[in-house]
Each structure stands twice: as structure tokens, then as C-alpha cells.
Amino acid sequence: MEPILKARGLVKRYGKVTALDHCDFDLYPGEILAVIGDNGAGKSSLIKAISGAVVPDEGEVELEGRKVRFTSPTDARKEGIETVYQTLAMSPALSIADNMFMGRELRKPGFRGKWLRQLDRPRMEKMARDKLTELGLMTIQNINQAVETLSGGQRQGVAVARAAAFGSKVIILDEPTAALGVKESRRVLELILDVRARGIPIILISHNMPHVFEVADRIHVHRLGKRLCVIDPKDYTMSDAVAFMTGAKDAPTQ
Amino acid sequence: MEPILKARGLVKRYGKVTALDHCDFDLYPGEILAVIGDNGAGKSSLIKAISGAVVPDEGEVELEGRKVRFTSPTDARKEGIETVYQTLAMSPALSIADNMFMGRELRKPGFRGKWLRQLDRPRMEKMARDKLTELGLMTIQNINQAVETLSGGQRQGVAVARAAAFGSKVIILDEPTAALGVKESRRVLELILDVRARGIPIILISHNMPHVFEVADRIHVHRLGKRLCVIDPKDYTMSDAVAFMTGAKDAPTQ
Amino acid sequence: AGHGTSACLITKTDTNPFFVKMREGAEAAAEAAGITLRSYAGKVDGDHETQVAAIETCIADGASGILITASDTSSIVGAVTQARDAGLLVIALDTPLDPIDAADATFATDNFLAGELIGQWAAATLGDEAPNARIAMLDLAVSQPTVGVLRDQGFLQGFGIDLGDPNKWGDETDPRIVGNDVTAGNEEGGRKAMENLLAVDPSINVVYTINEPAAAGAYEALKSFGREDDVLIVSVDGGCPGVQNVADGVIGATSQQYPLLMASKGIEAIVAYAADGTLPENTPGKNFFDTGVALVTDQPADGVESISVAEGTDLCWG
Amino acid sequence: MSGDADNFEAAVKAKGAEAVAEFKDTRKGVLATVQHALHVNPALVPLFVLVASIIGFGLLLGSKFFSPFALTLILQQVQIVGIVAAAQSLVILTAGIDLSVGAILVLSSVVMGQFTFRYGIPVEIAVAFGLMTGMICGYINGWLVAVMKLPPFIVTLGMWQIVLAATFLYSANETIRAQEIEANAPLLQLFATKFQVGGAVFTVGVVFMVLLMLVLAYVLKQTAWGRHVYAVGDDPEAAQLSGVNVRRTLISVYVLSGLICGFAGWAMIGRIGSVSPTSGQLANIESITAVVIGGISLFGGRGSILGALFGALIVGVFTLGLRLAGADAQWTYLLIGVLIIAAVAVDQWIRKVSA
């Protein structure tokens, strides 16, 4: 099988820091690929390079066999790649609904939408509320609340809900449950499984090993800006994975 | 035994949202107290009210039996209460060392420090580096790097290191390991145990149940802006705790 | 003169001592006649909108007449017409409107003439050296407001230099002109403009300045280069500090105008108009009432009429 | 499966049965309603200040101030600042600032005038050229800000000088007289057209200002483009990551701002009758003042454009009120200074109370 998303030799430097050092990457159709690694290993840099948020200094990316060169996240979104960044990428002063539909707002049907370009707020609000309820984020009291007034976890929930609602080809989640509670994390994992069941592959960056081993089909171990190895969670234990990523054990030759 | 830190009837409202609803709180000397609860339950609001970051609308706080009224975090710090906020509270454009010593910079000895008020940068940098190494944050390459260029986890590590270095009476950690890797989280847990060994009590907010049950002496379960109950991790299972905080099970009467 | 009569004075700014004097004159005359005076001013020279708003306020306020030194002589005409239609007497002070008969009357100095006098004086003082003069022109602003243009062009005409377009400074081709620079009419601008032109050509020996603060600034620049004694500075206004500067040798000669007189005459005209509708009359042979201009210097030159510094001090802005 | 001995996550695996957790809202009554209204619609705050100041001057000055004539006079006096403030608001909402508004306004009006009178081009087309000039200046600003990523303050400061100098050079500092325009190209004075409603006198310019504000308020609130303007001003990086075309949004804002300044130039011809290259000098500072008094944050992304209209009116009310009360010019400036600070202080205070 051909990878749906493939990267070769990605390099990204920030001044003296080399965040990505000739890094390779493969995502296969329909799979959940976990990316694990130490803090600062370059995981976020990798998915930023893949999703157009930064333009890599070297290397190339292929989507479904075609070479692509995303220069902005909008390019990637147009191709159906949806990303939840670690920084969440939300406009703090705008409402939850505004944020969820940012860049793909729904317009009213008929004249008002077509000619007056009026937004269909009730519909957007309803959809936003539904998505959040699906994630079990029930303490949100007001869908028109500014995002900056949400708790850390609520904010993350909104970002995940947005990606799940719109991703059509690939969904990338950079530590989606970091700030979430037990219940909310659970919902996100269920959501990830739902999405895979819809046939959409997912990239999941996480430091939560039990979660990774629970849902991932394959695990990409990232170390010092490179892909160290890819392992099958059925063949290795969590201890092995942690040992690889911290350098305590040598990576298996593949 | 008298609590070292005690709060009664705390209320904090944000417009229509009531984040704290007559909440009580007790921290005993030398203990690790975990605070758990759903996203948006009001955990961060609670510790903000205790540490002077917000002034509660109602209620009172006592430290070592004295009534205190902190109107800014500086007040609390002067009393030896050190907090890692969920938002981390760092100045993105400043360096790691600058951030760690913000508000309590070290000056050069002698004339240059006393009269020219010159900072002792080498000493601050060395101390900062030592603290980070203690936490196993080894991928940080440059102690003079701006905090905004750090990875999410590196940033959190810096904040935790700061609190551990300076807290003398109480240390409050709001989800200190949320963005941390396996190794780095482990270091933080060890650090928490070290700190307790030094006799300093700790408040730990976390969504990671295994961690909570591993280190906590008592667990404060927060729900809907209130303290629902306090449980002893030796008497209850993680499943019980999660059931209490999500409302699936009624709280034990105490 | 009647109870309840009121008049308005609208000046370009009220930070220039010239307009301060004008206001003092108007206030004194108004008090003498027992009428109320309201004063308005733009924020900066050229602030036209504030003047329009002031006229509207005067109409709303039910004033009998308006004295105005217009920042924009033709643009103000619309508002002035509105005021006259509402039955107010409008008198232009210092600066004629365009067209001049847009106002009921004009009490003014002839700014072109003021420039011409100092130009003639400078040329006569240089005598045989005039054909080799090196002239610096320190103007008001790049927007070239009319006062500045009139004085500048008057000076050049008086000096005997071909004007090019008389509505515009800076288009002259005479090689004696080293350059034009702008001063904003204050000391700071005067000094900087002088320095700039000296850097272009250190042999400058004649300096035209738009007004006396600019002249004082230019003098500081010359002084810092040790050139203060061999350069002729001429200016316009004849304010008390300016005349004092002529006495001290900072300025060679200045054209004196009489803002206080303009204002007091203006108030008298409004009082007369309010009483019985009398309209003011022009100076015979001119289409405005000329409040006069006089050259003040202690070094009179042949063929240029002038008054002494002592006389100038007595009259300064009287 | 995670290998937890205590499979605590199972406790939350059963989904659907949960009720929405709710905090209680304990505040009641009129005060709470007012607080809530202000909180939801922050433009009400400057409106409140405006109404209070009108009432204040009305009590102080009586019918002299509180007449349809005086009140509509204020509208006429603020129309240019109001129109320019609309342009300024858009730019400030994107966390920019436009110092070139005054210069663009003047250049547009000079182009309209000179094209008609110097080149004899039909006045309709000259007007179109004038508006286009504004748009082109705006486009250059926008391109420099969005594509070259230069700070808006510097870009528009430079443009201000460039456009102003170009205006003087092009127009040779000549004014086109009102009489001439009235006779040969009355369309240029369109915005001065008056109509009376009772004792109140409205001009096309005033109506244009109000309509412009209302339309922009609608667009900002009810269209995707409007939401993008806010998002870009709030956090451009987040906006970019969440799929907003930041570059296009910014350029469109500056172009629209330039166009509005072109209209302001046209309105200026109506207001002063003539085409004068020296007008509009204070438009920058006055429009920014109106915007900030109106409660729009200079850091972008926060505030309502109607606030800018109220901000302009607040300054207009104070200026006319103080003049009618007999304060002389310097005292008026001094008091306006005090009142600018006071207006914002009141605004801040109300916001705090209504938070």
C-alpha cells in the first residue's frame, strides 16, 4: 500500500537550533499513527512542516503520491488536512462558534446569504454545541462566550471538535488531550476511533503512553529531530517505546 | 493539626459564570494535596483565588492561622507561596534565565551589584541550567533562548523549575505535567516528592489519575465550583475518584 | 453699541504672538464698546476645518459680526457666505479672502508689499555686491500657504529677482538663490533650515525669513558657525521681540505690521454695523482697508523708506 | 488496551446519560440586565457617554445647545472625522494604524478637482478616478503591511509624507474655488446637498456617514470577512493557522480604508465648497481619537465600529458645547484634553462594572 502522506528528508532550522534533521515520515490510509518523543524532539515541528504552518528548509512532502508544497495551513486545509496545533490557534476575543467555523463560515440560505453574505449564526451555533456535547464538554455554558474566558481544557476541547468536524482526508492532533480531564480525554479517544472508522487516517502526537498503545496502529518514535524508528504496538511494550525515545535502548533495525 | 492554608466560602463570578461557588479548601503541613475535577470545574479559579492572582468576590483565606488577603501574586510570593499557573505566566520574548528569576533577580556582589545594580547573569544562568537539568530537560540548548522559541513541554518545565527553586512555604502546581513527556513528567513527580521531603506542602492539580494516586496524600475532588469531598487515595480506587468528580457516583459523606 | 451685541474673532492659530496681539486688540476694543467677544483659533496654521466650525458656531451663537484671518482664503468663502446670508458682518483681517469681496471688508497688511520692502532694503544694503549675493530663503511650510508665498515672492521682487510663477515659491532659476527650506515659522525650524542651507553652500550672505522666530533660529545657526556678523537677515512682522532683535543686530530689517489696529478697527466696524447697518469703507484707491506696513531698521538704505528701531518699538504691534 | 489494573477510565466510558452540568446564575434584576446588555454590546458604553454629555451640555446651555439646529450642526461638523474614523476603525481592528488617512483624503479630492478642471474630464469620471486614487494608496499600504510585513505605523507614516508631498507637487498648492465648482461641476459638492426635517438640517454627507457606519457594522458582525478582520487583529498567527487568508484580509482592509478616505475627500469638497490641498491635516489624530474613545482597542481585534461614530460625536459635542459655553480656544483644547481622558475613564469604569 502507498502512504497517503509521505515526507522525505525534511529539515527545519531555527537559528542555531535544528528542529528537524532530515526527517522521514509516512502515514498510511485509514490508520492511526502515533508520534511519540521527548519534549523538544521536534514532533510539533514535523507536523507543522507537513500541514503548511511552516515551510521546511529542505525535503519534500507527497499527498496521495502527488508532490505538494503547502505554504500556508489554508493550502493544507483545502486538501482536506485538518490540524489541531499544540498552541490551539484560536482567536481569544472571538466566540466559540466563530472560532470553530473560522475560514469556512456558513452563510444563510437564499438572498440574505448569497447577496448580503449574511452568516447563518443559529446553524453554526447549533453545530458547535452539538460537537462539544459529543466530546462531553458539558460545562460550557454559552456558545457565544469568548474563547479567552474558557478553562484550559475547554479551549482544547473546542480545537479538537473543530478538527473532527472538518477533516476529510487526514486529521492531525498535536497533544489533543494534554489539558483534558479523564472524561473529556476518553471522549477524544472515542472520537479518534470513530474518525478512523469513517476511513480517515489520523496522526496523534501524545505523551500519554497508555492512550497511544490503546489506539495506535503504528507508532513513529521521534528523537533529536529525526524518525528513530516505527514500531507496532503489538510487538513492543510501553517500556520499550519509552526506552527508544529517551535513548536508553537502541532502536530496532527495520 | 491545623491546616497551613485554609479557605472558606470562596466565591468568584465572571459575568454570568460562577467559577467558584462557596468553595472550601484545606492544605495541611507537609502533605501533597491533589485537586482533581472535570474541565471547567473551577480548579484553576480556586488556586488563583488562593495565590492572589484573582481577588475572590467573597470568602476568606488563612495562612498558618492568620487571615490573609492577597491582592496580587507578589503578596503571596512574599509569604513563600509559589505557583505554576496553567498559562505558565512567562514573558515570551525574554530568556529562560530572565523568566526564572523574574521579580527576584540576583545582583552581582560588591560595588557593581550594590551601586550599579548590575545583575549577576552568570550566576543566574548557572542556577537556571542546574534546575532544568534536575528536571531532565536536556534538549534545551541555550539558556538565553527566548521562551517563545521553546517547545510546549520545555516551556512547562521552565515554569515548574522556577516554582521548585523558590517556593518556601507552599508550592502550587496547576497541571504541571500536561505538556511533558514521560521522562520529564517522571522528573516532576520525583521533584514533588523531594519537595515534600523538605517539609514543604504541595497542591497538585492534575488530570493524570495514576500520577495523582501515586503521589498524593489526600485528594480534593472539585465539582461545579465547589469542594465535593476529600478522599484518601488508600481508601478509594481511581475509578471511585473519577466517578465522584464526574457525578456518576455520589460523594461519600464525611 | 448695544447690550447683547457679540462678535467673533477667528485666527489661524492662537499660539503665534501675532495673533495673541490681535486678540488683545479685539478684546480691548470690545470691552470699550461694551460688547461680548468670542475668540476661536485653528490648532495649527492651515487648520481650515476648525475655522469653518468656528464660523458655524458664531452663527449658532447669534453673533453680529466675525473677524477672521483665514487659513485657506478661498475655501473659507462658502462658510463666510453662509454667515453673511445669516446677516453677520464678516471682515477679513490680515489675509484677504479670494475673491477679496467675499468678505464685507478687509483690514490688512499687504504681505507682498511687506516682502518687497525687505527685498529692496537687502538689495540696497548690499549695493554693488547684490549681483553676487548668495540668498537663503527660509519659508513657512511645504504646503505653501499664501502669506508665505506673498512674502517670499515680494522679497524676491524687491531684490530684483525674476519670479517665475508668482503663486509659488521655489520655481525661480536665479543662481543667487541657494535654496528654499521650511521652518514652520518657529525657532527650531529656522535653525535647522539655516543649517541645511549652510551645508549646501557656506557662502550664504542674505537670509530671507518668513517671520521673526524663524529669523532668531537662523541666527543661532549662523552663530554656531561664526557667521553671524557677515550675513544679512531680513524678516516680517515687527513684533516687540522682533524689533528688539533688530536693535540687537540679529535681524537687519523687518517689515512691521499692525495686528492690534486691524482688530480694534474691526471691532469698531462690527459695533457700527450692529447699531445701524453701516458698512466699513476701504482705503481710497485700494480694494481693502490698508492698516499699513513699515520697514524697521537702524541702517536705512537709500531709496527705501523706513522707520527707526525706536519708532518701531513704540509702534510694535500697536 | 492500557494495562491499568484499576481500569479507572471505564468509569466514564458510558456516555450519553450525563446531564449538562450547570452553575447557578445568582444575579437578578434591572441592574443585572443593564450590566448584561453592556457586556454583550460594548458599543453601548460610548453611546451612554455621548447621551450623558448631550444632556449635560443641554442643561448647561439650554436651548442654544439643545436645539435641532445645534445638534445637527454637530453632525455636520463631525461628518469628515466620522467617515475617516470608519476607515481608521477597520485598520485598527486588524491591529494596524493608518496615519495616511488625511493625506489620502486630500489627494483624492485634489484628483477629483484637477481631473475635472485641469484636464476637462467629465466630473463623474473624475470622481471615479479620485476614489480609485484612494484605493490605490490603500492597496500600497496593504501590500507593504501584508506582504512585506512592515509595521503599519511606519508604512502609513511614510505614505502620509509621500502622498502629502505628492499632493502639493501635483496641485501646485492651488485651490479650486467654490464658485467655480458650483458653476461647472456641482457633482463635486454632492455631499453638501441639504434637506430639512423639522428644524434639523441634514446633508448627504451626514447621511452617508451614518449609513457607512451601519453597513460596516453589519459587515463586520454578520459576514465571514468581518469575522476574519477581527481574527486577524486578535492573533494573526492563530488566524493564519485556523485557515484565514491573513494576507488577503489585510490588503482588503487597507484598500477599503483607502476607498472610504476617497469618499471622505469627496465629502470634504462638499463641506468646504472648494478643493484645497491644505485640508484634512488633523484627520489622522482626530480619527484615531474617535476610534479609541469609541472603545476599539489599538491592539486590534476588540471593539465595535459604531463605537467610533459615538467617539467622533462625543468630541463634536464637547467642542461645540465648550465653544457655546464661551471657553476660549486654549481653554477649549485644555478641557477637550481632560474630557478625552474622562470619557475613556468612564468607559473603562462601566466596562468593569458590567464585566
Place this chain on the structure above:
Amino acid sequence: MSGDADNFEAAVKAKGAEAVAEFKDTRKGVLATVQHALHVNPALVPLFVLVASIIGFGLLLGSKFFSPFALTLILQQVQIVGIVAAAQSLVILTAGIDLSVGAILVLSSVVMGQFTFRYGIPVEIAVAFGLMTGMICGYINGWLVAVMKLPPFIVTLGMWQIVLAATFLYSANETIRAQEIEANAPLLQLFATKFQVGGAVFTVGVVFMVLLMLVLAYVLKQTAWGRHVYAVGDDPEAAQLSGVNVRRTLISVYVLSGLICGFAGWAMIGRIGSVSPTSGQLANIESITAVVIGGISLFGGRGSILGALFGALIVGVFTLGLRLAGADAQWTYLLIGVLIIAAVAVDQWIRKVSA
């Protein structure tokens, strides 16, 4: 203990044995060194633009420009703007802006002059009063910003009008002439005192400007207060949470800014010889321009104060250079506009390359 069957965390429990993980730095050579220097010390960027423009004009104009005379003339021409830019930089570093600098400067100089000449107070004491006046104005600004939490733009806009009007009302717009000052109170002209080094002429004012910048650069970089200024500008909430007294820091910045403006007023007397209430009108916009060209962010917390000095000098070099190259006043005005934008564009470009 967590009940993991697979006790994966044990893998990282052994601590101490780890080596520091390191990425490789692959960049080498002179270019990399330059890039790194620019990266670490961003004030070098405007310095680079400055040097380039001096060389450019030097090549174009030869010894006319490239002489000690012309180059020190530039220093003298920028001294006031330079001093004010120091004050402005401090405020802008806290994410504020100070529009009242010019007005405070003038008021301070008027107080020095009037106290000496109107009241016959000894000149030393009059100078002290002048400086104190600046500090008081600064204190009021700071109090309104830090305690009342009003936006700095509005506070200083209001203060600008208030202080300026107060100056005119107090001074009755009268100038104190240079000759009088020279005769009776030469101390007021202290900053004009000259000394020559080769063909170069330096004044006390120029030396003061340079020393002030150096001292402030030291203070900002090497003291706790300086770090707090940056932290407050960067993110006031984070600064507050991490233990900075935001209120006190802000107030101290505005007071210091006011004091520096007082010194600028004193220097102004030296420069123009006289005390004139109409000076300093452009100090606001010129100082902000210098600061921004110098690479300090208007959003606070970023940039080096030495950049502001270089920014002021860049504008000075262009102004004189263009005049010497024969551009007339209007064209100079236009070209300065172009060059302001170009200078910042080059700055931006260098930063990007050196990132």
C-alpha cells in the same frame, strides 16, 4: 503506585546517567557569524542601515557630506529628537506610547525660562523646577495608565492637549530672547556649549544624548528594573503573575520619561537659544519614527534602545543628505517618506535573513 501492568515509567526512573541530547549545528563561516551577531544583538540592524546610508551619501556627495562638519551637524540636528526618543523608547517598550513628549518638553523649558525671568528665581533652581515639571507630568501619565488602567494613547493624547494649552496660557505665548538668556542666565544654554575635536564640533547636548542612550541601554539590559520593563511590555499579565510589580514599573517608566523630556526641554533652549512655546511640535511623531525605525516593536517588550538612537540618526542622515544632493523641500519631504519605509524594509529583511 500507579497500577500499570506494563510499568513503562520505570524505564525513565533511573536518572543521572543521561548525557545532554544535542542537535548538530551545521552552519559555519563568516556569514553564519554575522547572522548570529545580528540575531543576538538586533540593534546592530539599524546600525547597519545607518552605516550603509552614510556610506551611500558619502559616495554620492563626496567630502561635502563625508566631512566631520556635516556629520557632526547631523548629530546636533538630531539631539532633541534623540533625547526624546530615549523617553519614547522606554514607554514603547512597556507597550505604551507617549504623545505628550513634545508638550512636556516645551512646558519644562517654559518653566525654566519663566521662573528665571518672570519670578527672578536663581536659574539653577528654575532648572530644577523645570525638570520636576516634566516628572510631574510623567507621573500623572503613569498614574492614569497604571492605576486607572486607561490606554496610554488616550492618556497621553489628552495630556498633550492639556499641557500644550497650559503652556500657552501660562507663557502668554511670549518668547524669551536668546540675547537676554545669554546675558542673564547662561546656564539655560548649557547644552549649547561646544567643543571641537578635529574638524568635528560636539555640543554638551550631543554628548548628553549619547550618554543617556548608553546609560539606559545598560540599565535596561543589566538591571532588574530593566528586565521588568521588558516583561511588562511583553505580557503584563504574565509579568504580574510572575511577581513583577507592574504598577510601580509602569509609573516609574512614565516618570523617567517625563524627566528625560524635561532634559530635552533644557537642551532645546541650548539649541534654539531662546525659550519659545512654539517649539517641539514635531517631537512626538519624530521620536516615534526614530523608535520604530530603530526596531523597537510598538507592541512592547521587544527591541533595543540603542536602535532608537540609530533610528534618529538615520532620519537625520537622509534629511541632510537629500538637501545636499539638491532635492528641494517638497521632494525631500516626499523622499524621506520613501526612505522611512525603505529603512524599515531593509531592517526587516536583515532580521529575516539572520533569524
